[in-house]
Amino acid sequence: MAALGPAAMPLSFLIPVAALAAQPAVTGPLPALTLEQETAVRCASAFAIVAAEQAKGGPSVANWPGLGARGREFFVRTGARLMDDTGASRPAVSALFARSADDLRAGGQLAARLEGLRQPCLALLDLTVPAG
Template structure:
């Protein structure tokens, strides 16, 4: 059985819970924001692939490479911004909401994200 993106699943589950008073989210560089967007997109594609969504099969399997990209990106964000896990998960949730606002948004970002994934060497 393929593992789900544990941090993403945890963040999505926490979205239903009332949010505690949080510190402001850090501003991200273009590179950080792009990596975060792709990390979340990979998680969404992976979830769709597990659910058997037909359009998700157009993309490479995200179970291992996408998950590793997500883990490395969130760890790097914590290192580079000094943010704690909860703050990074808030960034993940913000990106998840942004990708979900427009139908087809994940499909729009995936070509560039796949290039970023390949460039990462994963």
């Protein structure tokens, strides 16, 4: 876990801690992403943060639907698709998610950023992992 830093903590419910600790550090640049891939990473990171807050009963995410299983499935599909499309390793994809989570938290504007992502990311979730 130390290789990803504290920002990866909300993602830990999706990636077993032992698996993170066992992964080698990412060497070299992270893969360049298309706008679609970057959006999926950002939404997956937002879903992980929201799901972690929901698990804690955080009132700042009360307007989000429950994201447990569907958010986790979106996260997994996004990671797998990134590895397939870019040839990135699992540690590189984990680093992309961690960087995105760091960006969402930067400057103390997390609640506002999450609210701005709510509608477009939920629409993407519906397209990727239909309810029911």
